[in-house]
Amino acid sequence: MKTMLLAGTIPDQNLSLAVGTAQLQGTSIIIDGRSFSLNRGTAAMIGAVCATADFLGDTAPECIIGGDIGTREGSREVYRYLIKHLPKTHADTLCLHYIIPDIGLHNQVLTAVRKMQAKPVMIADAGFMYVAKASGQAPFYDLFLPDIGELAFLADEKASHPAYTRGFLTRLEAEPAELIKKTHSFGNAARYLCVKGRTDYICHEGAVIQQVDEPVVEELEPIGGTGDTVTGMAAALVHHGYAIPDACATACRANRMAGLLAQPTPATQIHEIIARIPDALNRVLSEHDCCSTQQNEFIFQGVQP
Amino acid sequence: MGFLKNLISSNKNDMSVEGTVEQGLLIFDSVNDVIHAEATLKMAAFANIKVVAPPPQYRTGCDLAIRFPIMERMGIERILKDSGNEPRDIIYVNEELMQPTEICSTKDFGRYLMVRSANMKITVEKETKMIVNISGGGCSDVPYLALDLIGKTLDSASTPRQIGYTLCAYTLNIAFDEARRLLA
Numbered sequence: 055m056k057t058m059l060l061a062g063t064i065p066d067q068n069l070s071l072a073v074g075t076a077q078l079q080g081t082s083i084i085i086d087g088r089s090f091s092l093n094r095g096t097a098a099m100i101g102a103v104c105a106t107a108d109f110l111g112d113t114a115p116e117c118i119i120g121g122d123i124g125t126r127e128g129s130r131e132v133y134r135y136l137i138k139h140l141p142k143t144h145a146d147t148l149c150l151h152y153i154i155p156d157i158g159l160h161n162q163v164l165t166a167v168r169k170m171q172a173k174p175v176m177i178a179d180a181g182f183m184y185v186a187k188a189s190g191q192a193p194f195y196d197l198f199l200p201d202i203g204e205l206a207f208l209a210d211e212k213a214s215h216p217a218y219t220r221g222f223l224t225r226l227e228a229e230p231a232e233l234i235k236k237t238h239s240f241g242n243a244a245r246y247l248c249v250k251g252r253t254d255y256i257c258h259e260g261a262v263i264q265q266v267d268e269p270v271v272e273e274l275e276p277i278g279g280t281g282d283t284v285t286g287m288a289a290a291l292v293h294h295g296y297a298i299p300d301a302c303a304t305a306c307r308a309n310r311m312a313g314l315l316a317q318p319t320p321a322t323q324i325h326e327i328i329a330r331i332p333d334a335l336n337r338v339l340s341e342h343d344c345c346s347t348q349q350n351e352f353i354f355q356g357v358q359p
Numbered sequence: 360m361g362f363l364k365n366l367i368s369s370n371k372n373d374m375s376v377e378g379t380v381e382q383g384l385l386i387f388d389s390v391n392d393v394i395h396a397e398a399t400l401k402m403a404a405f406a407n408i409k410v411v412a413p414p415p416q417y418r419t420g421c422d423l424a425i426r427f428p429i430m431e432r433m434g435i436e437r438i439l440k441d442s443g444n445e446p447r448d449i450i451y452v453n454e455e456l457m458q459p460t461e462i463c464s465t466k467d468f469g470r471y472l473m474v475r476s477a478n479m480k481i482t483v484e485k486e487t488k489m490i491v492n493i494s495g496g497g498c499s500d501v502p503y504l505a506l507d508l509i510g511k512t513l514d515s516a517s518t519p520r521q522i523g524y525t526l527c528a529y530t531l532n533i534a535f536d537e538a539r540r541l542l543a
Contacts, residue, residue, distance in 0.1 A: 181498050216477050
């Protein structure tokens with residue numbers, strides 16, 4: 055049986071570490087007997103994975119969640135758990151999410167991954183993507199999912215965090231291709247990038263290979279967690295067997311569709327979008343033939359597996 | 360504590376990033392300590408300090424440092440000691456260090472205004488000044504900040520700088536301040 059492993063933090067000061075299978079129940083997720091609300095961040099990502107896995111008939115993901123409001127303790131618990139347990143863990147897909155960047159601990163996590171019997175598909179977003187780039191280890195990963203501001207960070211060879219990114223975002227949004235090229239040429243890209251924005255760009259080796267720009271739902275941009283749901287859906291689709299570019303394109307389309315179905319305002323909260331994911335996936339997969347396999351991925355790229 | 364290292368340059372006569380004034384760098388254990396130290400020093404009228412990225416040897420991936428004119432070292436050390444927030448280290452620097460972005464952009468949604476700084480966005484209902492959404496970021500305090508701030512007004516909410524811990528919180532605070540300024 056295939057195993058999907060998700061790791062990140064949730065803002066719960068009373069939680070040290072929760073490890074277990076995630077279940078989506080209404081506006082909450084249940085892990086290790088604890089209930090967490092579907093807030094933005096890792097909870098939203100896990101919620102999207104659960105909704106997508108359930109839609110596809112897959113088993114629910116295994117999760118490693120630290121309670122962290124920014125004080126680092128929960129993040130360190132997650133890093134340490136991964137460092138200790140990954141070498142003897144089987145996982146086909148590993149999705150790493152909100153965490154306080156710590157270059158030293160991150161590099162130990164990668165050492166632990168290298169000790170696994172088989173390297174999982176490595177997906178990173180949020181703090182884990184930041185620290186992967188800051189540590190110079192981006193190419194170890196298979197997929198990053200930055201928004202346009204985070205892409206500017208990946209493309210900036212000197213910035214150690216998006217807060218230090220140089221350049222003006224309004225201009226950058228008009229020139230994503232240049233940023234994508236720079237990200238790749240500086241060695242700051244994963245094997246694939248899924249750049250989330252007004253137009254979503256799926257990229258490989260510095261080039262855009264797919265774009266998604268419909269439906270347009272302007273109100274999704276200010277809603278916290280809409281990037282996390284793309285990451286969750288993409289991860290679940292990759293785990294199911296979709297080629298990474300098709301998983302990303304499907305997730306981007308379904309996220310827009312879920313937004314459209316929710317009829318959002320800028321004040322809408324992310325659990326309202328997550329509730330629409332099954333319907334959105336059903337519509338998107340009916341309209342688009344995106345059922346390629348990992349083997350097809352290599353045919354698409356013109357590269358032998 | 361507070362010993363002075365000549366980390367970047369062995370020549371104290373090197374030109375610094377601020378013309379001929381020698382620069383020092385205060386290194387702390389966390390972004391939160393830097394945020395509090397910056398506030399303390401600004402309250403004490405040390406106007407020439409700047410928050411910057413620490414040099415690579417000191418980076419963990421989410422960190423800030425404070426650059427200051429070295430001639431003000433004694434006063435700065437005293438103020439920080441009195442506030443119980445002494446730096447872990449003090450070093451010389453004579454290279455350009457990156458500063459957090461202070462640029463904001465806005466997007467008007469009619470009833471709502473979204474303000475963005477780097478990777479962080481805050482959205483406010485214009486009429487009531489109520490914070491309705493926070494998005495972006497990747498550090499662990501972003502969901503915590505969202506839980507605390509959403510539903511409060513810009514005037515009644517704690518600032519992200521007051522309750523946050525990371526560079527994402529620091530960046531969100533820039534957008535928060537800009538929203539306050541635009542809707543004042």
